[in-house]
Amino acid sequence: MDKKAEEKLEQLGAFEISNQMLTLAQKNEKSNIFLNAGRGNPNWINTKARAAFSRLMLFGIEESQRTIHESDLAGYTELNGIRERLEAFLEPDKNPSDQFLTDVLAYVKQLGLNQDEVVKELIDGIIGNNYPVPSRILKNAEVILNHYLQSVLYHGVELEKQTSLFATEGGTAAIVYIFNSLKENKLIKPGDKIAINTPIFTPYLQIPELNDYEMVEIDLRSNEENNWEISPQAIDQLQDPAIKAFFIVNPSNPGSKAFDQKALAEIKKAVAKNPDLMIITDDVYGTFVEDFQTVYSVVPHNTLLVYSFSKLFGATGWRLGLIGVHDDNVFDRLIKNLAAKDQQALAKRYDLVVLEPEKMKFIDRMVADSRSIGLYHTSGLSTPQQIMEVLFALTHLVAGKQDAYLETSKKIVATRYEDLFDSLGLPKDDSPENAKYYSIIDLYRLAEERYGKDFREYLTDNFEQIDFLLNLAQKNGIVLMDGVGFGAASGDLRVSEANLPTEDYRLIGSQVLELLAEYHQKFEAQK
Numbered sequence: 213m214d215k216k217a218e219e220k221l222e223q224l225g226a227f228e229i230s231n232q233m234l235t236l237a238q239k240n241e242k243s244n245i246f247l248n249a250g251r252g253n254p255n256w257i258n259t260k261a262r263a264a265f266s267r268l269m270l271f272g273i274e275e276s277q278r279t280i281h282e283s284d285l286a287g288y289t290e291l292n293g294i295r296e297r298l299e300a301f302l303e304p305d306k307n308p309s310d311q312f313l314t315d316v317l318a319y320v321k322q323l324g325l326n327q328d329e330v331v332k333e334l335i336d337g338i339i340g341n342n343y344p345v346p347s348r349i350l351k352n353a354e355v356i357l358n359h360y361l362q363s364v365l366y367h368g369v370e371l372e373k374q375t376s377l378f379a380t381e382g383g384t385a386a387i388v389y390i391f392n393s394l395k396e397n398k399l400i401k402p403g404d405k406i407a408i409n410t411p412i413f414t415p416y417l418q419i420p421e422l423n424d425y426e427m428v429e430i431d432l433r434s435n436e437e438n439n440w441e442i443s444p445q446a447i448d449q450l451q452d453p454a455i456k457a458f459f460i461v462n463p464s465n466p467g468s469k470a471f472d473q474k475a476l477a478e479i480k481k482a483v484a485k486n487p488d489l490m491i492i493t494d495d496v497y498g499t500f501v502e503d504f505q506t507v508y509s510v511v512p513h514n515t516l517l518v519y520s521f522s523k524l525f526g527a528t529g530w531r532l533g534l535i536g537v538h539d540d541n542v543f544d545r546l547i548k549n550l551a552a553k554d555q556q557a558l559a560k561r562y563d564l565v566v567l568e569p570e571k572m573k574f575i576d577r578m579v580a581d582s583r584s585i586g587l588y589h590t591s592g593l594s595t596p597q598q599i600m601e602v603l604f605a606l607t608h609l610v611a612g613k614q615d616a617y618l619e620t621s622k623k624i625v626a627t628r629y630e631d632l633f634d635s636l637g638l639p640k641d642d643s644p645e646n647a648k649y650y651s652i653i654d655l656y657r658l659a660e661e662r663y664g665k666d667f668r669e670y671l672t673d674n675f676e677q678i679d680f681l682l683n684l685a686q687k688n689g690i691v692l693m694d695g696v697g698f699g700a701a702s703g704d705l706r707v708s709e710a711n712l713p714t715e716d717y718r719l720i721g722s723q724v725l726e727l728l729a730e731y732h733q734k735f736e737a738q739k
């Protein structure tokens with residue numbers, strides 16, 4: 213590819229470039245096996261919750277046939293005695309997923325929930341014969357999912373009783389809904405300063421509305437010199453009340469680092485000085501970090517929490533996400549403090565669907581906004597999706613502290629990370645904050661370390677930053693992602709440790725070195 217074509221390609225987002233490279237890699241010149249380490253989609257799945265889902269579907273069909281049964285047509289389930297009938301249906305001795313469901317019954321009792329009601333919610337949710345009611349999230353689902361978030365993200369801070377949840381179509385919809393409702397409710401206005409911890413998951417940089425805001429990337433930017441950690445001094449800049457909102461991916465993508473206790477303490481200090489600061493934290497990789505603590509548990513009144521089941525449970529096709537918000541929060545407070553004119557306009561906006569629009573909480577406004585308000589009565593995540601979230605969550609809750617599944621997922625990405633860095637001969641970052649779900653290879657630094665400064669300069673001066681990536685795809689059949697699209701520096705390549713068989717990671721390392729050696733030969737030849 214010539215330099216012009218490469219420049220044009222660089223204008224596209226990281227995911228679009230990656231798509232272009234897939235085609236090149238599939239018919240690579242060396243006829244190597246094609247390896248796509250560009251995407252974050254995991255190559256594992258959770259089987260326990262899925263098996264339980266299908267058992268509950270079968271049970272739900274039997275239950276439905278109790279009230280009407282005429283060939284394929286059945287009736288509705290009945291609450292009375294449903295838990296006992298489920299127990300009679302289950303065969304825990306023969307079937308591990310039935311043992312899991314037996315454990316679930318004991319667990320929900322321990323939570324103080326009514327077992328019959330939980331079973332009916334699970335069954336009806338899976339059967340899917342009613343609109344989601346309440347539309348924001350099903351009743352028992354909210355309690356169970358709150359316990360899950362508390363267990364995996366809050367680091368011992370108890371918030372499960374004060375947190376309201378909204379079940380969404382993945383983290384993707386959660387992000388879209390949040391942006392939209394912040395804007396519609398005039399909590400962020402064109403020209404406002406919004407801080408962001410770059411490099412960051414591209415959608416945060418690509419949402420077109422963002423052009424209306426003044427993006428303050430301040431010095432939260434993490435880079436290789438500081439090991440992709442956010443510096444406490446940088447966080448201090450959030451004390452400026454001109455900064456309205458702070459969008460975080462934690463652990464970050466592509467840096468894969470979580471905020472450490474020092475950074476969390478600085479966030480707390482910043483919020484004390486800037487009490488109206490709105491924080492949105494996307495914690496989809498939180499479970500990959502030992503002793504992870506979310507920003508939500510440090511400054512709960514100021515933070516919207518985004519979670520997704522996609523990564524840990526291998527469930528990107530299901531579209532399973534959550535938004536969490538504290539019952540006493542800055543978003544509701546700021547809406548109450550809006551100018552009278554804005555208040556009136558908003559009252560009119562939500563008046564269509566609620567009797568007292570001025571009392572409508574921000575989280576419920578998000579639910580209404582997600583369906584253009586007019587369709588509020590049919591809003592909400594599909595009930596089978598909600599139950600799938602609940603079952604994934606329960607696999608963890610029932611396992612308690614010994615969650616072998618969660619530990620295995622961490623071990624898988626850590627092994628791949630080690631193999632990759634060993635084969636590249638690069639130092640590893642084994643700090644507890646490193647999620648190792650992704651890693652960043654600084655190509656220019658690698659070039660300098662192996663062949664010296666002149667070679668580094670030759671690479672940066674003579675080639676577009678994506679030239680190496682394109683050749684890696686075209687010649688060697690390996691697709692990595694350009695970090696520039698995430699706001700990283702030129703030459704930063706993102707490798708996903710999630711989506712290829714473990715044995716391929718050494719191969720990726722050796723192929724990167726092989727291609728680099730070819731560039732070096734060219735460099736020597738032209739000297």
Ligand SMILES: *Cc1c(COP(=O)(O)O)cnc(C)c1O
Binds near residue numbers: 381383465496528533
């Ligand atoms: C993968 C990813 C998401 C997307 O989550 P979905 O639930 O699959 O929509 C959100 N945020 C970040 C940072 C991600 O990496």
